[in-house]
Amino acid sequence: MQIARVALDVPLRRFFDYRVPEGERMSVADIGCRVRVPFGQRHKIGILVELATDTDIPLAQLKPIESILRELPPLPAAWFRLTKFCAAYYHAPLGQVMLSTLPAGLRALAPPKPRPLRQRIVDVPAQPAPLLTCEQEAVLTSIAAGNARAYLLHGVTGSGKTEVYLRLIERCLAVGQQSLLLVPEINLTPQLEARVTARFPNAGLVSLHSELGEAARSRNWRAALTGEARIVLGTRLAVFTPLPELGLIIVDEEHDSSFKQQDGIRYSARDLAVFRAHDSGILIVLGSATPSLESWANAQGVDGSGRYRLLSLRERAFAGACLPLLRCIDTRFDKLQDGLSGALLLAIEQRLVRAEQSLVFLNRRGYAPVLACAACGWTSHCHRCAANLVLHLADRCLRCHHCGFEARVPKLCPTCGNQDLSAFGRGTQRIEAVLAERFPQARILRVDRDSARSRKQWEVLLARIHGGEADILVGTQMLAKGHDFPKLTLVGAIAPDAALFAADWRAPERLFAQLMQVAGRAGRADRPGEVLLQTQFPEHPLYAALIRHDYPAFAAMQLKERQQAGFPPYAHQAMLRAESPRMADALGFLASARAQPVSDEDLQVIFYDPVPMRLSRRASLERAQLLVESPSRRALQRFLAHWVTQLEAIRAPSRLRWHLEVDPLEF
Ligand code: ADP
Ligand code: ZN
Ligand code: ZN
Numbered sequence: 001m002q003i004a005r006v007a008l009d010v011p012l013r014r015f016f017d018y019r020v021p022e023g024e025r026m027s028v029a030d031i032g033c034r035v036r037v038p039f040g041q042r043h044k045i046g047i048l049v050e051l052a053t054d055t056d057i058p059l060a061q062l063k064p065i066e067s068i069l070r071e072l073p074p075l076p077a078a079w080f081r082l083t084k085f086c087a088a089y090y091h092a093p094l095g096q097v098m099l100s101t102l103p104a105g106l107r108a109l110a111p112p113k114p115r116p117l118r119q120r121i122v123d124v125p126a127q128p129a130p131l132l133t134c135e136q137e138a139v140l141t142s143i144a145a146g147n148a149r150a151y152l153l154h155g156v157t158g159s160g161k162t163e164v165y166l167r168l169i170e171r172c173l174a175v176g177q178q179s180l181l182l183v184p185e186i187n188l189t190p191q192l193e194a195r196v197t198a199r200f201p202n203a204g205l206v207s208l209h210s211e212l213g214e215a216a217r218s219r220n221w222r223a224a225l226t227g228e229a230r231i232v233l234g235t236r237l238a239v240f241t242p243l244p245e246l247g248l249i250i251v252d253e254e255h256d257s258s259f260k261q262q263d264g265i266r267y268s269a270r271d272l273a274v275f276r277a278h279d280s281g282i283l284i285v286l287g288s289a290t291p292s293l294e295s296w297a298n299a300q301g302v303d304g305s306g307r308y309r310l311l312s313l314r315e316r317a318f319a320g321a322c323l324p325l326l327r328c329i330d331t332r333f334d335k336l337q338d339g340l341s342g343a344l345l346l347a348i349e350q351r352l353v354r355a356e357q358s359l360v361f362l363n364r365r366g367y368a369p370v371l372a373c374a375a376c377g378w379t380s381h382c383h384r385c386a387a388n389l390v391l392h393l394a395d396r397c398l399r400c401h402h403c404g405f406e407a408r409v410p411k412l413c414p415t416c417g418n419q420d421l422s423a424f425g426r427g428t429q430r431i432e433a434v435l436a437e438r439f440p441q442a443r444i445l446r447v448d449r450d451s452a453r454s455r456k457q458w459e460v461l462l463a464r465i466h467g468g469e470a471d472i473l474v475g476t477q478m479l480a481k482g483h484d485f486p487k488l489t490l491v492g493a494i495a496p497d498a499a500l501f502a503a504d505w506r507a508p509e510r511l512f513a514q515l516m517q518v519a520g521r522a523g524r525a526d527r528p529g530e531v532l533l534q535t536q537f538p539e540h541p542l543y544a545a546l547i548r549h550d551y552p553a554f555a556a557m558q559l560k561e562r563q564q565a566g567f568p569p570y571a572h573q574a575m576l577r578a579e580s581p582r583m584a585d586a587l588g589f590l591a592s593a594r595a596q597p598v599s600d601e602d603l604q605v606i607f608y609d610p611v612p613m614r615l616s617r618r619a620s621l622e623r624a625q626l627l628v629e630s631p632s633r634r635a636l637q638r639f640l641a642h643w644v645t646q647l648e649a650i651r652a653p654s655r656l657r658w659h660l661e662v663d664p665l666e667f
Helices: 079-088 095-102 134-145 161-174 184-200 216-227 236-240 271-279 293-300 344-354 428-438 453-466 499-500 507-517 540-549 551-565 583-594 600-606 633-649
Strands: 003-007 016-019 033-038 041-054 067-069 150-155 180-182 207-210 231-234 246-252 285-286 308-313 325-330 357-361 370-373 388-394 397-399 406-408 421-424 444-445 472-475 488-493 529-535 571-579 611-616 623-632 657-662
Touching: 003 033, 003 095, 016 033, 041 095, 067 406, 079 095, 079 236, 079 271, 079 529, 079 657, 134 161, 134 285, 134 308, 150 161, 150 271, 161 180, 161 184, 161 246, 161 285, 180 236, 184 231, 184 453, 184 633, 207 216, 231 236, 236 271, 246 271, 271 285, 285 472, 293 308, 325 540, 344 357, 344 488, 344 529, 370 388, 428 444, 428 472, 428 633, 472 600, 488 507, 499 507, 507 529, 507 540, 529 540, 540 551, 571 583, 571 633, 583 633, 600 633, 623 633, 633 657
Parallel strands: 150 285, 150 308, 180 231, 180 246, 207 231, 246 285, 325 529, 357 472, 357 488, 444 472, 488 529
Antiparallel strands: 003 016, 003 041, 033 041, 033 067, 370 421, 388 397, 397 406, 571 623, 571 657, 611 623
């Protein structure tokens, strides 16, 4: 009898065996097809992973497959290797990994009606490519010389990295290969999609991201699998797209933490992309103005590996464009009024006179981070989280940024009745108000997740900025990424210092990347840009490197500190987190996790103490974590594979949830 082994989306570390019904012949050519099977009282769509002749299940209990879905080509072998690697490396059940990478429409028992790819008009003239700069030319020549397959492209903002990507894609198209282009955020896809399509109008470009409707996502995924689409542009989930003729992977803004999935299967799309390229023997380019320190170390061979070849673009590509001039404003002397220094106010005023745009950058939305009563000490606190409720004057509410809880702004102090409540600290709304008072004639536009909640709102805001409808922008990092604003010549970062001394040791890396990125908005065209950093620590080495646009110096400094402290990339980590209504249960679970017997081979693994997380309560659940670490990635992996089965056997309280995250980014 033929036995079909099927991967299903269930949290178990095994496949499921079914009988191939009489009259149905299956062959190895069917492996990778979807099948419909009975499961308990219900039905499920699974993936055929193997055909066998024997099974451990008593034959009488073996149920038959209901149908095999052959309307799509089977998933290719490389896709199987990728999902298998993902499951093994992140210690997730393989069936879950496999099924979760399919568009929901292809996992559904009643799939949405397939829609054909948008009809494309053939022979649309392609936009001509610009002449390459010398630096771009050199980069492309080294890649073509081809004695390495993985590259880190370090290029300052506006240095023409995207043009390099386009040329690499062009080469792939010419030899009949597909390209996969990964970007960190959905917001970045429309403009890049437009740019790639203009250059290659007939390559059947499709995009894949979570905001696409189910029918469109299934359709685009299908076009990738059948080879109809030659270029796929997507966010992290697109790393799993089956591409039978893949020849190139590009990961743009490779340092961005959005490449890390933060729930479910916590994978890094960048790291999986590197595996995928290596496994298929194809070219991969990771691009960034501020590479992650892991990638930088890999390109330096600091940890002995030298896995990537480093390529650099040091100058802006656009004729006449130079890098913005950065300057610290010492706020110990230039005292802040309502969060703004005299120097910044003056610089904004000059821009208003010259009809240029300014951007005031502050990574904190809302009006003020907390409302408080000076008489009794009451503060606006979320009763479900260990966090303050943020004052949002625009919506007249207090809102928790962690669980979404909302309350009306109280007129009186809830504990003592005091009428005089004060808003402490500053968010984008407050800065907007201050600027409006200061520059009543100026048109001010606030851009953050409150003013651009939907994609539509975001596009409307972008159009207004481009249409010259704003003199001053007040924005969070949302504005920092990838957008060219030709009239923008001034950026003021008004409160960057907090991240300098944050408890999270990755905070300086993120701060540097963020400031570099936001600085990159200034003066992209032929107008020189100026960037002012309001700080109490103008001599801080991070700012000193930033002002010189010297990422390599900053990275060297950080790597040295990490080496001394034994932090990644000089150590490899995994985080076990537990959530429960009671902190004692969460900590108790972690304590028993820590007490599991460890084999002699695993002595290279270090356990930290179980501790409450920094945000120790979220949405009424207490949260705790346990960090494990090893100087050897292999030793850590071997240990985790064993540990995860031990963890699954621990009898935890019913409302306790836990998960394991490999290579955690946030602490
Ligand atoms: P990055 O991706 O590094 O930020 P882009 O590729 O977006 O840089 O290039 C920045 C700007 O310079 C864009 O407006 C682009 O059209 C222009 N540009 C890039 N390469 C060239 C070139 N070789 N000649 C002229 N302009 C270029
Ligand atoms: Zn009070
Ligand atoms: Zn909350």
